[in-house]
Amino acid sequence: MNAVLGQLGQIFLVVALAPLITGWVRLVKSRLNGRIGASPLQPYRDIYRLLQKEAIVAHSASWVFRAAPYVTFAAVWLAACIIPTYTTNMFLAPAADLIALVALLGVARFWTALAGMDVGTAFGGLGASREMMIASLAEPAMLMVSFSLSLISGTTSPTQIIVFILDGGVGIEVSMGLALVALIMVAVAENGRIPIDNPATHLELTMVHEAMVLEYSGRHLALMEGAGMVRLTLFMALIGGIFAPWGIGVPGTGAAGALVGLGAFLAKCFVLATALAFFETAIAKMRVFRYADFLGGALLLGLLATIFLYVSEAV
Amino acid sequence: MPISQLSYEMAHLIGAAVLMAGFQLLYQRRLFAVLNTFAFQAVALAAAAAWQAHIQNAPHLYITAGLALVFKAMIVPFALHWLVEKLGIHRTVETAMSIGWTMMAGVALVALSILLVLPVTVNAAALTRESLALAMSVVLLGLLMMITRHNAVTQVVGFMALENGLILAAVSAKGMPLVVEISIAFSVLVAMTLFGIFFFRIRERFDTLDLNDLETYRGDRQ
Numbered sequence: 001m002n003a004v005l006g007q008l009g010q011i012f013l014v015v016a017l018a019p020l021i022t023g024w025v026r027l028v029k030s031r032l033n034g035r036i037g038a039s040p041l042q043p044y045r046d047i048y049r050l051l052q053k054e055a056i057v058a059h060s061a062s063w064v065f066r067a068a069p070y071v072t073f074a075a076v077w078l079a080a081c082i083i084p085t086y087t088t089n090m091f092l093a094p095a096a097d098l099i100a101l102v103a104l105l106g107v108a109r110f111w112t113a114l115a116g117m118d119v120g121t122a123f124g125g126l127g128a129s130r131e132m133m134i135a136s137l138a139e140p141a142m143l144m145v146s147f148s149l150s151l152i153s154g155t156t157s158p159t160q161i162i163v164f165i166l167d168g169g170v171g172i173e174v175s176m177g178l179a180l181v182a183l184i185m186v187a188v189a190e191n192g193r194i195p196i197d198n199p200a201t202h203l204e205l206t207m208v209h210e211a212m213v214l215e216y217s218g219r220h221l222a223l224m225e226g227a228g229m230v231r232l233t234l235f236m237a238l239i240g241g242i243f244a245p246w247g248i249g250v251p252g253t254g255a256a257g258a259l260v261g262l263g264a265f266l267a268k269c270f271v272l273a274t275a276l277a278f279f280e281t282a283i284a285k286m287r288v289f290r291y292a293d294f295l296g297g298a299l300l301l302g303l304l305a306t307i308f309l310y311v312s313e314a315v
Numbered sequence: 316m317p318i319s320q321l322s323y324e325m326a327h328l329i330g331a332a333v334l335m336a337g338f339q340l341l342y343q344r345r346l347f348a349v350l351n352t353f354a355f356q357a358v359a360l361a362a363a364a365a366w367q368a369h370i371q372n373a374p375h376l377y378i379t380a381g382l383a384l385v386f387k388a389m390i391v392p393f394a395l396h397w398l399v400e401k402l403g404i405h406r407t408v409e410t411a412m413s414i415g416w417t418m419m420a421g422v423a424l425v426a427l428s429i430l431l432v433l434p435v436t437v438n439a440a441a442l443t444r445e446s447l448a449l450a451m452s453v454v455l456l457g458l459l460m461m462i463t464r465h466n467a468v469t470q471v472v473g474f475m476a477l478e479n480g481l482i483l484a485a486v487s488a489k490g491m492p493l494v495v496e497i498s499i500a501f502s503v504l505v506a507m508t509l510f511g512i513f514f515f516r517i518r519e520r521f522d523t524l525d526l527n528d529l530e531t532y533r534g535d536r537q
Contacts, residue, residue: 172324174331174445181335293414297342300422307422308331311429311445 002251006258007081007091013262014080014237018229019043021236021273028277029200043229047222055218058119068115069216069223072108076227079104080234084241086261087249088159097156098146101238102139105190108227109135116212127211130288134196134208137295138189144302145183148175149242151309158238162245173312178305180243185298187235191228193276195286196294199228206285233269240268322370323445326487329366330449332359333483334425337456340476341417346399346468350392353472357387360479364486375493376486382500383482391475391507398511399468402518412463420463424455446487453480467517467524471510478503 023040030037057066082096096104113131116124150156152175153164170176189196192209201207213224241248247264249257286294336356343349361384368376399405428451436444457477461470478499485496518524521532 171320172328174327174449177328177331178335293342293418296415297338297418300338300418303422304425307426307429311433311448312327 002254003089003091003093006087006089006249007093009258010085010087010090011077011081013085014230014233015077015226017266017269018226018233019047021233021269022229024270025232025273025277025280026200028274029281032277032281043225047226050217050222050225051219053218055216055220057220058215061119061215064111065115065118065215066220068111068118069220069227071111072115073223073227073230075104075108075111076230076234079108080230080237082158083234083237084159084162084248085233085237086265087258088162089249089251089258090159093157093159098150098158098161099143099156101158102142102146105231106135106139108231112209112212112224112227115216119215121215123207123211123214127208127214130208131212133288134189134291134295137292137299138186141182141295141298141302142186142190144299144306145179145186148179148302148305148309151306152176158241162241162248163250165242166245166248166250174308175305175312176243178301178308180239182298182301182305183239183242185294185301187239189291189295189298191232191235194280195283196291198285206288236269236272237265240265240272244268322366326363326366326370327445327449329359329363330446330483330487333363333479334449334452334456337453337460337476337480338418338421340460340472341421341456341463342414344414346405346466347396349469349472350395350399353395353475354388354392356476356479357383357392360483361388363483367486371489373489378493379482379486379496382496383479386500386504387475387479390504394507394511395468395472398514402514402524404466404468404524417459417463421456421459424459425452428452428455443487443489447484450480450484450487453477453483456480465525465527467510467514467526470526471507474506475503 020040020043023038023043026042027037027040079101081092082090082101084090084093109131113128116128116131118124146156149161152170152173153161155161155164164170188194192199197208198204198206199209202210204210209228213221216224247260247267249261253260333356336352336359339352340349340356343352361380364376364380364383368374368380429448432448432451433444436447454477457473457475457480460473460476464470464473482496482499485499514524517529521529
């Protein structure tokens with residue numbers, strides 16, 4: 001019963017919290033740029049406003065265009081449900097693992113790219129082609145990180161990995177450090193943050209994600225933007241959960257454990273979101289042709305993490 | 316004094332930071348970014364030396380850490396910065412070998428050094444073995460950087476990074492006499508001065524710091 005409650009809480013928490021995290025990142029970035037910035041609650045208002053508006057669909061659009069926001073949001077939401085945020089006591093936890101997570105994110109990306117191409121505008125196709133290029137580089141890196149984490153803990157389930165690390169199954173390991181850096185690089189690419197893509201841009205030749213959702217309006221746009229926010233929350237939960245699992249609620253601790261876990265999760269998100277804002281302010285967007293170097297670097301770091309795993313085993 | 320597991324792990328993690336900086340050096344293309352990364356590597360090296368001094372209870376390693384911090388993290392990067400500005404080459408973007416291939420070669424070299432160090436040091440203590448593998452990787456990455464770069468300044472940075480690897484190896488092995496480290500530190504400074512003079516000489520003579528142009532140079536005969 002508790003596991004069901006934990007799962008339900010998780011399902012609603014990720015969606016409820018996602019706009020706040022995005023709003024916080026935007027606020028910190030504005031302050032760092034010397035602007036006052038909107039309240040961190042602004043994304044909630046934006047989504048509410050978009051939901052009130054009429055959804056305009058182009059004449060040339062097929063059913064793919066209309067279905068894509070729902071499929072994308074559902075896939076990302078489902079992916080976010082299997083990454084423990086505040087408790088590991090979850091009903092759906094055994095149902096999926098890190099490989100399934102990569103697949104779900106891939107489904108979301110595939111549909112977004114299809115929608116980008118469906119209307120037939122130049123920007124959509126351009127964004128879709130770039131998104132696929134980034135995906136072809138980021139996915140192997142993400143899988144490599146999953147493999148090294150699984151080799152360390154002996155399981156691919158994120159919940160099991162977190163429990164393993166929480167029990168002190170792994171110390172300060174070189175492989176973990178390398179996997180962390182690689183995962184952060186992948187997270188930056190997957191979420192379309194600077195230096196890969198600029199989330200604040202609109203109508204610019206270098207945009208990737210915005211180019212694909214350019215034709216959307218109303219509730220469709222709200223779902224697409226919501227999917228992006230939930231994806232950011234998902235990666236924060238993944239990084240914060242695996243590399244700093246302290247405070248997360250475990251089965252048997254009841255409501256108190258869940259509350260402590262919730263506080264710890266909020267604190268982790270706060271730290272990660274602030275760090276992301278600082279990082280994005282300090283760095284410039286890179287050229288499209290350098291993506292391969294950046295994400296190739298992430299892949300090689302994942303590979304190095306696996307290599308060093310064998311060293312520490314041999315020693 | 317028995318060394319705890321945590322001390323081992325911290326030492327390896329700092330060593331890995333030095334290695335990461337080595338990879339970052341291969342990845343960076345702009346001269347100032349390379350110099351900043353090199354300074355970061357030296358800071359990580361100083362941290363590694365200080366940590367070894369702490370866990371081995373060897374106070375003289377603190378001097379090594381101080382030397383690394385003052386000479387390699389401050390004086391050498393500042394001097395190179397000044398040189399690059401003086402020579403007016405700070406906008407140079409290097410396109411020697413593709414970064415992707417260089418990084419892949421780097422990973423292969425790390426695997427090679429692990430395969431080499433682990434069987435050779437079967438009898439050594441665990442702490443020394445993994446640290447030696449890390450240090451050897453840093454040395455090989457420095458060599459790789461010297462091979463794949465055209466510009467004289469980045470080649471010098473590659474040489475200094477190689478030397479960082481040597482110091483990393485020296486501090487993780489017990490009983491390295493201090494006099495050796497001090498002499499290494501000073502020879503690096505001397506080398507630095509000589510390189511500086513050579514930069515100006517090469518520039519004056521050939522109007523470039525790209526060493527590829529020197530290979531085809533046939534003197535005054537055309």
